[in-house]
Amino acid sequence: MNRDDEALTAKIPADVEQPDKILYGLTARQVAILAVTGLLASWGYMAMADRLPFTVVATVLLPVIGGGAVLALARHDGMGLDRFVLAALVHLRSRKARVEAPEGVQAPPAWCRMRGRLPAPLRLPVRAVREDGVMELADGGTAAVVRAGTVAFGLRTAAEQAALVAAFGRWLNSLEAPVQILVRARPVDLSALVAQLIEAAPRLPDPALEQAARDHAAYLADLDASRELLTREVLIVLRDTAREQQNITLPWTKSKARRVLRDAGAAVVARRAEEAVRSLAVLGVTAEVLDAAACTAVLAESLSPADARLPEAAGPGELISAAEGL
Known part of the structure; x- marks a missing residue:
């Protein structure tokens, strides 16, 4: 068989979660x-x-x-x-209205007549986001998010495409824990890029380059205002198996044992995320492990994709203050 006609296939084990x-x-x-x-x-x-x-x-x-x-x-x-x-x-x-009430929704007093049903407390699958970007899940496990780029697959030769498919298959075969690959389209905001071009234009060595930079910034600003631009984002979520190991007997109290298992799971899932970044680099895919701020932003966008982005949250050691005009 000609090498250019080589089938772009890779053998992946069957889904073990499929029922028998x-x-x-x-x-x-x-x-x-x-x-x-x-x-x-x-x-x-x-x-x-x-x-x-x-x-x-x-x-x-x-x-x-x-x-x-x-x-x-x-x-x-x-x-x-x-x-x-x-x-x-x-x-x-189930109740459709959800409110943030970790302690539970209290019933109204006896003298209050309420129409309809009380809202249910909102139970999110993510309990907290650690400083290193690892998410603590409500079921006791942990997870990390890797943002990956894409490759121009159609521009590669048949041999290069076969090599990419084989390398991607080897990475999938190396996985030993649940992994979710999410491909989604999200809106693009070009205002930061436009501001960066306008700021850098005066420092260019030639007036023609400066004018070209300003023209390009004007084109991007017009494109951002007249079109709904979308970009493709690939997120890889890696989970650990700490929840499955919680039945192990440890010589500590229940809360301390849960904390130890969660910390161990966080270290394992962080290592797996770094390994995924290195494995994807072999394919020519640029990837990064999301830190706490980026992970929080991704969660906020997934819960409310149409709303404006939330302001940056202060770190544990940062001072929270507000300045008001007189």
Whole structure:
């Protein structure tokens, strides 16, 4: 085979979280749903066969059989329809209004008549962001975020593309903990770049270069004002397995043992994030581990992408003050 026609493939192990197939390519949940559907259809047929015409029995039982088959075999966005329906029912029954109340939402006094339901406390999956950028999760684990760039894959030769795919496959095969790769589009603000060009223009050695820089800044300002610019952002979230190790007996109190496990998990996930940065550098991908400020900004943008960015938060040792005009 010609090297230019080499298939761009890499062998990756199967997803171990996929449920096992036990019968005719069906999972245990699918077999259970189909079995219950078959029992209901059989019971309905035996109960109505002697009393109603066959057409009426078929009209009653066919929707039951079809609904059970669709519920067991159909999928929505990669999720089994039975799980999707269960999640939809939980969503409909849950409270939609959430408020920041770690201590819980207090009920109104007895003399107060309230219409509707009380809001539920907001439970975010991230408990805190450490100074090194590692996130402490609400379930007891930790996670780190790596921001990665992209490569011009289509501009590479076939041999270079095959090498990139093979190197990326080796990195995926080296992973030993859950990793999430998120590719999203986010708005671009060119005001900082425009201000930087205008500030640097007077220092250029030639008047023609200065004028070119100002023209380019004006073009970028007009582009920023007249278009909704988007950029592609790739985020890699690496998690640790501290939550799975919390059942280990340690000679400390429960709170201290939880803190020790969280600190150990933070060190492990930070090391894995650095290893991911080095592995992606082999592919020519520029990557960086997000610090506390960048990680907080990413979380704020993900919770409210349309709102303005939050102001920078002060560090633990910084003085918080405000100056008011007289």
